[in-house]
Each structure stands twice: as C-alpha cells, then as structure tokens.
Amino acid sequence: MNLDRKTKLVVLHAHHSNIDYTETALKSTNVEQIHHVDPGLIDAIKNKSTQQIEKRVKTQLEWLASAKPDAILITCTNYSLYIKESEINDIPILKIDDLFFRSLIDFPAATLCFTNPATVEGTINRLKQQPNVKADFQVEIIDHAFELLMSNKQDAYSEVIIDYIENNPPQGFIVFTQLSMHQAATHLKNKGFSVISPVDALKELEI
Structure with a gap:
C-alpha cells in the first residue's frame, strides 16, 4: 500500500x-x-x-x-x-464473502445463518468451491427479518436476529453470512455467543 x-x-x-x-x-x-x-x-x-x-x-x-x-x-x-x-x-x-469464506477454513463445524433466503443457495455453492474448506456447515434461515431491513427498520431487524439466536442457540460457531447482521452479531458477542460476521474478515482487508 x-x-x-x-x-x-x-x-x-x-x-x-x-x-x-x-x-x-x-x-x-x-x-x-x-x-x-x-x-x-x-x-x-x-x-x-x-x-x-x-x-x-x-x-x-x-x-x-x-x-x-x-x-x-x-x-x-x-x-x-x-x-x-x-x-x-x-x-x-x-x-x-470471498474474504469471509477464507476466514472459515479452520472451522471444524459451524452454523451459517441467513436472513435473506435468496442468497442461501448461491452462497453455499460458492463456499463449497473454496479450497481447503472442510467444515461441516449447517444452515439456518431467520424468518421475518429481511423485510424489516428492506423497510429501513435496522433496529427491529437486529432484534429479530438476536431473539432467534437466543431462543434457538446453534451448535458450535455461529456464522452470520450477511454484512447487515453485524449489529446483531456485536450484541450477541457481548452476551457470550461465539459469532463471526463479514466485518471480522473485512478488518484483514489488504489492497
């Protein structure tokens, strides 16, 4: 640089x-x-x-x-x-998401959480194409959240995500696949949940 x-x-x-x-x-x-x-x-x-x-x-x-x-x-x-x-x-x-995928290489198991169902298939297919990714990934779709984001209700969007994870805690690491989920990720980390989001990978960006 x-x-x-x-x-x-x-x-x-x-x-x-x-x-x-x-x-x-x-x-x-x-x-x-x-x-x-x-x-x-x-x-x-x-x-x-x-x-x-x-x-x-x-x-x-x-x-x-x-x-x-x-x-x-x-x-x-x-x-x-x-x-x-x-x-x-x-x-x-x-x-x-390419940067993010590379950060998942060493994970033995994780749950990938989505709020936008339209991105699931493409994201999973691209993840499987990444070299050296061996983890056993489970997928969870958090319903009734994405429409709140599209209505510019960011706080309500994050609350739905937080409530879902607190009431349905996934096994192992929790992977929030969308950048929009970072606010919820930060809240959950502060409560002791093991959550990563694309922002974590973005901090390692080199141009």
Whole structure:
C-alpha cells in the first residue's frame, strides 16, 4: 500500500445501512471509501433474466471503475453471484464473502445463518468451491427479518436476529453470512455467543 496517499476504495452496497460497517472496519487504515448503494438489484433479480442481471451489474461495475479507484469492494452477496470477473479495466474486484469464506477454513463445524433466503443457495455453492474448506456447515434461515431491513427498520431487524439466536442457540460457531447482521452479531458477542460476521474478515482487508 502506498503510504503517501490514501488508497481509494469504491464500495458497492445493496443497502445503505452497510456503509457504517465498512467505514468502522477500515477506520484505522489509510483507505478512503467512496460508497454507492443500489437497492434496486434485489427487485431486478426477482423480475429479470440472469443475462439481463449480469449485463446490469457489468454496466454498473464499468461505471464504478471509471472513477479509477485502487479497488472495488462488493458487500452484497447477490452482486457477487453475478460477477465472474476478478477485475474490470485492470481494477481489482473484491467480494466481501470471498474474504469471509477464507476466514472459515479452520472451522471444524459451524452454523451459517441467513436472513435473506435468496442468497442461501448461491452462497453455499460458492463456499463449497473454496479450497481447503472442510467444515461441516449447517444452515439456518431467520424468518421475518429481511423485510424489516428492506423497510429501513435496522433496529427491529437486529432484534429479530438476536431473539432467534437466543431462543434457538446453534451448535458450535455461529456464522452470520450477511454484512447487515453485524449489529446483531456485536450484541450477541457481548452476551457470550461465539459469532463471526463479514466485518471480522473485512478488518484483514489488504489492497
């Protein structure tokens, strides 16, 4: 990393609440974050073909790359599922879940928790493709939470997650797969639960 200037990182989110999490995770680094939010992709996934979605995402990535950042960070799993490239116009594309997956390599067993059912299949398939991942992962879907996030009710969203884990404590490590779950993860850690979230991996980011 060039210490003479700040590293310029363009960050693409599906929800604005994730901005604070990446800002906090990288606050001690020499990184300038430039945030963009596109909540419309979630609706596009429901109504458009895979080809149309991939075209939309590629067009957006090209636009982000036009700002000439040092790297582009994708915080949304749904975006990651439609990005095959590791770079665009010679600019690296970093996917937060790829960073996260690598942090799970040494886990003997864990429960992966989701609030968005639409991301489960793609996330699990990509996790299985990671080299050296041998853990026995169980999957839990926390119902009635994601719609609260989409309605900008972040606190209520986190409360549903917290209540679910407290009333249905999973075996072993608890893995919160979505960046939006970090607020709940922090609360549960303070109560003694073994929880990790993508923010933990983001703190190890190197550009």
